[in-house]
Amino acid sequence: MRHLSTLLGDPAPHLASARALRLLALDESSKQRVMADPRLAALAWRVARRYVAGETLPEALRRASDSVRRGHAVSLELVGENVRDRIEAAVATDEFVRIADQIRRTGLPSTVSLDLSHLGILIDRGLGQHHALRVAQAARDAGTTVMLSAEGSGRTDLVLDTYELLSETHPEVGITLQARLRRTPDDLRRLLRRPGRIRLVKGAFEEPVRVAHPRESGQLNEVYLGLAEVLVASGHPVAFATHDDALLAELVRRYGDALRGAGVEFEMLLGLGDAALDRLHEAGYRTREYVVFGPEWWLYVLNRISEQPARLHTAVADALEHGHRAGLSGEPTPDPSVSSSTSRHDQKEPA
16 A cells, blocks of 8 residues: 555546556555455455355356356356466366366356466466367367457467467467557457457556557547457457447447347456346347456456446445445355465456
């Protein structure tokens, strides 16, 4: 919290709040203090439960079944990234294979979503790619596929190169592009030569202006819509992944029935657009909800709140609504010993 004093004079308080939350997310000592206090840990988990299905795969499967009952396909993801330990990368890979196996066993209409850095690609490119191929094959054996998430701009070439490697043997694998990055129009032309679904997000990583359009700029929606036009015209499988109501309305206005094709989906993250996704489903569009789970939820949740600081009000309401019950009734709380000590420095991109 020592950084907050430098933000108080910021002319845009909502941007200052967002930056403060991101700093808090990266402050490992703050995380440890909260998770070591049963009462604070209980409150933190009550806030997190809006965005995270649980800490275990069975919890995620139950939450995913709820999404399916509302009419949506899902994508399961074990939250985590920036792994720099070979054993941790192997354990994460085993868990993603387990996810695929449970999809096969249950018949859940789900894909598998992951960050390549969660599989150890930052340790060694070959190791991460080997792990990614193993997960892609497990997903194929389950009758589904993998969606590769976007990471920071410094890793874009690594992600795209790995995607192209995977698509040689697993052409069904999908890839995420960030509309914010100034390079994305060129990347899109490159990726349209591959058959896998392209998932288009705005992007939420901290990037210099020379690399990315400012997230708060009105220009970003027009950039997104321009990329969407190329995708719709191409007939390529696409997922429009955004929680921006105005952008969703404009996509529907511009492209209408073209968005009802078999290759088009609208996607949102759990807890961020339930009502909007339900409306899209009811209007006849294909929809998918991302169901994130796992013990490493601290950074993920704070980054979801920081994207729209108004969500801080919701977080406070969640904590206050359940705080008394969580503190006094013996409600289970996350075990801090379960979480890895691996430092996380990137934000999970929002849909």
